[in-house]
Amino acid sequence: MTTHIVPLVLIGGLTSAGVYLLLERTLTRMLLGLLLIGNAVNLLILIVGGPSGNPPIRGRTSDGHTTTADPLAQAMILTAIVITMGVAAFVLSLAYRSYRLTTHEDVGDDPEDAKVSEMAAINAPAIEEDRPRPAPERDTDAPDELDALPGYEGSK
Amino acid sequence: MTLASVLTPLPVLIPTLGAAATLWAGRRPRLQRLIALAAMTAVVVVCAMLLYLADRHGTLVLDVGGWEQSVPGMGPLGITLVVDRLSALMLVVSSLVLLAVVFYAIGQGIRDGDERQPVSIFLPTYLVLSAGVCIAFLAGDLFNLFVGFEVLLSASFVLLTIGASKDRVRAGISYVMVSMVSSLVFLFGIALVYAATGTLNMAEIAVRLDDVSAGTRSAIFAVLLVAFGIKAAVFPLSTWLPDSYPTAPAPVTAVFAGLLTKVGVYAIIRSHSLLFPDGGMDALLLIAALLTMLVGILGAIAQNDIKRLLSFTLVSHIGYMVFGIALSSQIGMSGAIYYVAHHILVQTTLFLVVGLIERQAGASTMQRLGGLAMASPVLAFVFVVPALNLGGIPPFSGFIGKVALLQAGAQDGSPLAWVLVAGSVLTSLLTLYVVARVWTKAFWRAREDAPEGHLSSASPAALLDEPEDIQFVDRDHVGRMPFGMLAPTGALIAAGLALTVFAGPIFTYSERAAAEVLDRQQYITAVVGPR
Numbered sequence: 069m070t071t072h073i074v075p076l077v078l079i080g081g082l083t084s085a086g087v088y089l090l091l092e093r094t095l096t097r098m099l100l101g102l103l104l105i106g107n108a109v110n111l112l113i114l115i116v117g118g119p120s121g122n123p124p125i126r127g128r129t130s131d132g133h134t135t136t137a138d139p140l141a142q143a144m145i146l147t148a149i150v151i152t153m154g155v156a157a158f159v160l161s162l163a164y165r166s167y168r169l170t171t172h173e174d175v176g177d178d179p180e181d182a183k184v185s186e187m188a189a190i191n192a193p194a195i196e197e198d199r200p201r202p203a204p205e206r207d208t209d210a211p212d213e214l215d216a217l218p219g220y221e222g223s224k
Numbered sequence: 225m226t227l228a229s230v231l232t233p234l235p236v237l238i239p240t241l242g243a244a245a246t247l248w249a250g251r252r253p254r255l256q257r258l259i260a261l262a263a264m265t266a267v268v269v270v271c272a273m274l275l276y277l278a279d280r281h282g283t284l285v286l287d288v289g290g291w292e293q294s295v296p297g298m299g300p301l302g303i304t305l306v307v308d309r310l311s312a313l314m315l316v317v318s319s320l321v322l323l324a325v326v327f328y329a330i331g332q333g334i335r336d337g338d339e340r341q342p343v344s345i346f347l348p349t350y351l352v353l354s355a356g357v358c359i360a361f362l363a364g365d366l367f368n369l370f371v372g373f374e375v376l377l378s379a380s381f382v383l384l385t386i387g388a389s390k391d392r393v394r395a396g397i398s399y400v401m402v403s404m405v406s407s408l409v410f411l412f413g414i415a416l417v418y419a420a421t422g423t424l425n426m427a428e429i430a431v432r433l434d435d436v437s438a439g440t441r442s443a444i445f446a447v448l449l450v451a452f453g454i455k456a457a458v459f460p461l462s463t464w465l466p467d468s469y470p471t472a473p474a475p476v477t478a479v480f481a482g483l484l485t486k487v488g489v490y491a492i493i494r495s496h497s498l499l500f501p502d503g504g505m506d507a508l509l510l511i512a513a514l515l516t517m518l519v520g521i522l523g524a525i526a527q528n529d530i531k532r533l534l535s536f537t538l539v540s541h542i543g544y545m546v547f548g549i550a551l552s553s554q555i556g557m558s559g560a561i562y563y564v565a566h567h568i569l570v571q572t573t574l575f576l577v578v579g580l581i582e583r584q585a586g587a588s589t590m591q592r593l594g595g596l597a598m599a600s601p602v603l604a605f606v607f608v609v610p611a612l613n614l615g616g617i618p619p620f621s622g623f624i625g626k627v628a629l630l631q632a633g634a635q636d637g638s639p640l641a642w643v644l645v646a647g648s649v650l651t652s653l654l655t656l657y658v659v660a661r662v663w664t665k666a667f668w669r670a671r672e673d674a675p676e677g678h679l680s681s682a683s684p685a686a687l688l689d690e691p692e693d694i695q696f697v698d699r700d701h702v703g704r705m706p707f708g709m710l711a712p713t714g715a716l717i718a719a720g721l722a723l724t725v726f727a728g729p730i731f732t733y734s735e736r737a738a739a740e741v742l743d744r745q746q747y748i749t750a751v752v753g754p755r
Contacts, residue, residue, distance in 0.1 A: 113415045180529055
């Protein structure tokens with residue numbers, strides 16, 4: 069199979085630009101990256117489908133071609149475009165929702181992950197065993213001599 | 225028009241039509257629940273019949289729309305659906321799990337959901353997810369497999385971010401991005417396959433790839449493996465999973481954990497044995513399997529939240545299946561197939577139990593849990609059986625699957641296989657340690673001894689995420705566990721135990737399935753006819 073170099077270079081360029089954008093943390097840029105890579109893959113499918121030719125409809129000719137273009141590649145691209153469009157709409161709504169909730173649309177770190185890595189820094193069992201535990205049922209309004217000690221405020 | 229050709233498309237058609245019907249009945253929750261339950265029950269029955277037919281009469285093939293092959297010996301023109309023993313087993317186990325989880329979600333919704341819950345969108349999306357899973361298992365066509373992945377992924381995006389709370393949106397963003405990247409890599413792989421072979425029918429690809437040079441073949445396989453590896457959460461590509469799954473509602477996490485990664489594993493089995501049987505990537509897969517097992521289980525040890533902990537054990541046990549696949553021997557493959565069935569059941573059950581724990585005790589983190597064994601012996605029982613099963617304690621199915629895989633490793637006998645055997649024994653022990661730790665912390669110690677035991681979430685929430693903390697003593701009494709949640713959990717535990725009780729027939733079935741999967745000529749003949 070032979071192909072032209074121009075589309076191949078274009079595919080490479082689109083993919084690398086897409087990967088670069090995907091590595092950002094802003095959601096809209098990541099989405100743009102995703103769309104660029106999607107278009108690169110669609111272009112690749114079109115090229116591997118073979119050379120251009122007549123439209124794949126019986127009795128139609130175009131531009132004096134003698135062969136028919138591969139309809140399967142076009143069907144695949146159509147499906148892929150529809151799927152990418154649906155997901156892009158969903159990502160945009162997620163970005164908007166994230167912006168409404170947090171006033172930014174960056175990809176956040178996992179808070180539970182951060183907790184676990186903090187636990188690793190200080191000795192985890194020590195916290196669990198030795199930390200003073202508040203006992204809410206022993207809370208009174210009466211002043212208490214231990215009130216001043218941190219962690220024991222208000223408890224007897 | 226035979227019985228098989230009527231039955232084959234039904235696992236896709238019934239949930240799709242059910243999704244349309246439940247959308248139409250969106251304002252009538254009771255009718256919606258009835259439709260969803262009826263649809264999933266029908267799918268279970270159909271899948272069981274397909275299993276019987278595929279085991280009795282061999283591979284069932286259906287050319288959708290009657291677009292059969294134009295030239296004898298070539299692939300069919302249209303989409304092909306194929307049911308062999310492996311996909312029939314996957315269909316039966318997944319449809320059982322899907323039915324149990326929809327029952328659980330409905331039971332939870334009736335008891336704890338109220339007018340605020342987005343139920344009218346939950347059941348249709350859930351049915352679309354079921355259809356997507358079934359398409360992926362039935363696909364005899366690489367592009368149709370991609371469509372199946374996309375259908376189940378789009379449904380899973382909605383289910384994961386249901387209610388759109390802050391946590392879920394954060395988790396949803398990374399999940400959507402990672403899933404889409406894996407889909408694009410898959411599409412890239414499809415383009416390469418199409419360039420190399422000029423067809424998308426898997427049987428025909430298998431025939432034509434034999435004429436492609438070994439280097440090109442390995443390159444294509446590597447691209448597909450990256451795509452499937454992200455979906456199956458194999459080690460270097462697994463970090464997205466524990467980040468995103470735990471924030472979803474309990475039934476959603478349960479069905480994701482049970483099924484979505486296994487669809488990836490199924491795709492790895494198919495491409496490894498049917499399309500690329502020369503085993504060029506086996507050493508790489510073995511190393512990935514070892515790292516998946518070890519890194520996954522070490523991650524689980526560090527977790528406080530039980531949902532996250534189970535997500536890490538999920539990643540870790542994917543390693544066992546990849547181990548069995550990569551040995552590419554008869555016993556390794558049958559061990560892997562048996563292990564997939566076992567793991568779907570046990571992992572789903574455990575996530576459903578965590579849902580029960582969350583409802584009864586108002587927390588899923590070990591920082592807050594305690595005294596559950598005293599508070600609810602039933603809850604303790606439904607936790608400990610699947611937990612020991614996951615850890616691989618002898619009478620249970622986890623043990624049988626692991627023994628089969630260890631035997632396969634020993635039979636292979638290469639140094640790398642022995643390292644894998646040692647690694648899987650270690651992973652099994654560490655899994656036991658992890659679940660025992662949950663047991664001692666959440667069930668045995670008193671709640672007062674937990675560092676944050678005085679805190680709890682405000683009220684049991686079915687689908688919405690309400691991160692409001694209150695004092696545990698102020699929490700309203702939630703009552704006993706609803707029958708609608710306990711019954712499906714119990715049914716899945718029973719199904720897990722049935723894998724032990726009927727281990728003989730089920731394991732011989734998975735041996736037959738493995739023999740069929742490894743003998744690719746039989747699949748090719750069934751689809752494109754004798755050559």
